[in-house]
Amino acid sequence: MSKEEIPTGTTAASGLRPLLIGPSSGPEPPYPYRMSGPVISGFGRGSKELGIPTANLPVDNSLTPWISSIPSGVYFGWASLLLPPSHPNYSPASNTSWSMFPMVMSIGYNPFYKNDTRSAEVHVLHEFQADFYGTDMRLLIMGYIRDEKDYKGLDDLVEDITFDCRVARQSLSRPGWRVKELGDGGQFEGGWLVEQEEEKASL
Ligand code: ADP
Ligand code: RBF
Ligand code: MG
Secondary structure (H helix, E strand, C coil), X not given: CCHHHCCCXXXXXXXXXXXXXXXXXXXXXXXXXXXXXXXXXXXXXCCCCCCCXXXXXXXXXXXXXXXXXXXXXXXXXXXXXXXXXXXXCCCCCCCCCCEEEEEEEEEECCCCCCCCCCEEEEEECCCCCCCCCCCEEEEEEEEEEECCCCECCHHXXXXXXXXXXXXXXXXXXXXXXXXXXXXXXXXXXXXXXXXXXXXXXHC
């Protein structure tokens, strides 16, 4: 085997990781972090074909100063989307135009692909019938799952991401982590995720 053929990455460690992150009471400081912006085009690597499309957000150090110092890695939390009425999944709750979903995201350089810019990409835990490029997205980042890793192969990356999705769903299903605004007994104050632009301006 020549030097180039020796795999440098790691294998998936999904089975060895806990399914629940943080205490049942809810996120602890410095969480939650807020981030928002329009969904932009990503690296076009065909994440969608892998079954894990990621909605990319601009990384803007002036809007989210914490983003330059937050460790690179995989995070989870809630995503809110302002889908247009023409989108097949448009079905906002009665008192808001936003739709809320659990999410997992990666912030960093994707060591498996060795990016040279820091990206923020969100896999929304919901099946969409159409793309939503350009749509405004708000994120409430509730906690940290793991470090970003390099992998031996794409299968290991996908296996770990699949497990990240389970971790996010399980962790967010506890009352202390569910947002009140979903009206299902959640205790976490997540009003910012669904607040209208006008209300924000008058605050
Ligand atoms: P890109 O490289 O442009 O980010 P992807 O293959 O990662 O392309 O696909 C991302 C796009 O797929 C998002 O911008 C969004 O419009 C769409 N999409 C559909 N379903 C989802 C989902 N569950 N989570 C994130 N994005 C999704
Ligand atoms: N890329 C990496 O190089 N290493 C990772 O550990 C990694 N973890 C990810 C976890 C999640 C939840 C998501 C959504 C993406 C992750 N990525 C990671 C980014 C991934 O390489 C990118 O979305 C690709 O476009 C998938 O093909
Ligand atoms: Mg993407």
